[in-house]
Amino acid sequence: MTRISQTTRLEKVEHIVGSGSGLLDFAVKGxxxxxxxxxxxxxxxxxxxxxxxxxxxxxxxxMYPEGDYFICEIEADTEERNSGPVRCWCE
Known part of the structure; x- marks a missing residue:
């Protein structure tokens, strides 16, 4: 597991595991x-x-994508308690 602690863009996200507490896990192909x-x-x-x-x-x-993969733009400045935004979509 890799913690996202800076603004990043993920491509080829196969699925996203979420929780009500604000945790998102991104499964990236490969x-x-x-x-x-x-x-x-x-x-x-x-x-x-x-x-x-x-x-x-x-x-x-x-959450599974309508297309082959999600693309996600993620804003973060620490390993915990980020406020976002996080935006994911399919092309």
Whole structure:
């Protein structure tokens, strides 16, 4: 697992695991594990072009893209309690 602690852009995101507490895990094609962004509960994040959502456990869910992959632009300045924004979409 890699912590996202600076502004970055991820391409070829196969799915996103989210939680109500503001944690987003990005599964990027060809990488082992997840790139993790930890936001606060009121963080600004949007995921568009979602094909389906599957519950994993209590407050964890997986979002799958309508297309082959999501592209995500992520603003962060620390490993924890980021406020965003995070924007993901499909091309």
């Amino acid at each position: 990488e082992n594990g997840y790139d993790t962004w930890e936001g606060n509960e009121d963080a600004d994040w949007t995921v568009e072009d979602v094909d389906s959502v599957q519950n994993v456990e209590e407050d964890r869910y997986i």
